[in-house]
Amino acid sequence: MLTEADVRRAIAGAQTVVVKVGSSSLTKPSGHLDTAKLNALVAALSSAALMGARVVLVSSGAIAAGFGPLGFDSRPTDVATQQATAAVGQGLLMAQYEASFGRFGVRVGQILITAEDTIRPQQYRNVQRTLGRLLDLGVVPIVNENDSLASNEIRFGDNDRLSALVANLVRADALVLLTDVDALYTAPPSEPGARRIAFVPDVVAALDDVTVTGPTSGVGTGGMVTKLEAARVAAVSGIPAVLTSAVNAGPALMGDPVGTAFAPVKQRGSSRRLWIGFAANPRGTLVADAGAASAVRGGRASLLSAGVLEVHGDFSAGDPVWIDDEVGTHLAKGLSGFDSEEIPQMLGRTTVQLRRFLGEEYAHPLVHRDNLVLV
Ligand SMILES: Nc1ncnc2c1ncn2[C@@H]1O[C@H](COP(=O)(O)OP(=O)(O)O)[C@@H](O)[C@H]1O
Numbered sequence: 001m002l003t004e005a006d007v008r009r010a011i012a013g014a015q016t017v018v019v020k021v022g023s024s025s026l027t028k029p030s031g032h033l034d035t036a037k038l039n040a041l042v043a044a045l046s047s048a049a050l051m052g053a054r055v056v057l058v059s060s061g062a063i064a065a066g067f068g069p070l071g072f073d074s075r076p077t078d079v080a081t082q083q084a085t086a087a088v089g090q091g092l093l094m095a096q097y098e099a100s101f102g103r104f105g106v107r108v109g110q111i112l113i114t115a116e117d118t119i120r121p122q123q124y125r126n127v128q129r130t131l132g133r134l135l136d137l138g139v140v141p142i143v144n145e146n147d148s149l150a151s152n153e154i155r156f157g158d159n160d161r162l163s164a165l166v167a168n169l170v171r172a173d174a175l176v177l178l179t180d181v182d183a184l185y186t187a188p189p190s191e192p193g194a195r196r197i198a199f200v201p202d203v204v205a206a207l208d209d210v211t212v213t214g215p216t217s218g219v220g221t222g223g224m225v226t227k228l229e230a231a232r233v234a235a236v237s238g239i240p241a242v243l244t245s246a247v248n249a250g251p252a253l254m255g256d257p258v259g260t261a262f263a264p265v266k267q268r269g270s271s272r273r274l275w276i277g278f279a280a281n282p283r284g285t286l287v288a289d290a291g292a293a294s295a296v297r298g299g300r301a302s303l304l305s306a307g308v309l310e311v312h313g314d315f316s317a318g319d320p321v322w323i324d325d326e327v328g329t330h331l332a333k334g335l336s337g338f339d340s341e342e343i344p345q346m347l348g349r350t351t352v353q354l355r356r357f358l359g360e361e362y363a364h365p366l367v368h369r370d371n372l373v374l375v
Pocket residue numbers: 021022023024025178179180181183184185186187188189210211212213214215216217218219220221222223224
């Protein structure tokens with residue numbers, strides 16, 4: 001069992017670290033950038049980068065920095081205005097980061113990700129390769145969701161979960177979640193009797209003992225709920241995490257006992273399969289018969305069309321789908337090998353039959369086991 005000291009030490013020694021900062025830590029309630037806060041954060045991150053750490057910054061704040069300059073009194077609530085606001089705010093945010101990191105001679109590069117893009121294997125590899133190359137070049141990648149183009153049904157919305165996924169993608173050694181509260185508390189800090197939690201040895205078990213709410217700042221989106229989800233994703237990916245306020249960024253990176261440290265609960269898994277499991281928002285369903293369901297449940301089996309009874313939804317090859325059993329229980333998420341309209345003619349057919357009747361290009365699993373994650 002890892003102790004708090006072990007986890008803090010692991011964070012201090014991290015070669016690659018993903019730091020996520022929330023809107024409330026970068027902006028003013030009026031909807032403008034708070035340059036003093038941003039500069040203080042950049043000073044802490046630059047010193048880690050200059051000491052040789054590979055730092056990825058996942059930064060929110062596009063919408064929160066854009067609504068003031070556009071003349072709005074508060075964060076817009078309709079999607080079109082949010083997307084337009086993000087387009088304005090993202091530019092302002094990057095201009096400030098560039099100037100601020102530039103004072104330390106640190107170069108930055110912008111990566112905007114949509115959930116949709118990254119589910120596809122090809123895009124996933126592109127993101128991974130670009131981030132890796134930026135880090136090799138000594139650049140601090142600054143990642144945000146591509147809010148202006150993200151479609152509403154399939155978006156991260158908050159950057160907390162995105163940061164845990166990015167931590168997987170770059171095989172980070174630590175995840176640092178920076179917000180406007182100094183730590184995780186047993187209940188929202190405004191509640192009397194809420195106590196600070198310094199160390200969470202098992203985030204899955206701890207979730208039962210804390211009360212959390214959504215955002216309270218008026219500019220953030222996820223609140224503590226999504227931060228704990230990010231800490232959980234990191235923990236089950238074998239990545240230690242720390243959650244604290246943005247002003248504690250420096251001490252947190254140095255392993256000082258600030259905020260809340262989360263121990264990893266398992267060894268690192270395959271980043272790609274984790275990505276499918278956590279990020280993918282299924283577009284349809286493949287219903288497996290009893291035999292296929294038990295093969296899928298057993299792990300390491302592909303889903304063959306011979307064992308699939310029904311297909312639901314409208315999706316393309318490469319899109320995420322649910323694999324359900326006959327009573328509708330979700331067994332797994334996976335990336336479909338075929339478009340939804342191609343599948344009906346394949347149902348119930350063996351690989352030999354597919355090859356004979358439909359041709360070689362159909363003689364493949366509906367979902368290959370490398371693209372399948374049990375739920
Ligand atoms: N149990 C809890 N411990 C700490 N903070 C909590 C808890 N439950 C809710 N919160 C609230 O979550 C807020 C942080 O979420 P949010 O406003 O989305 O921040 P960010 O913009 O940094 O993502 C804190 O200001 C705090 O009021």
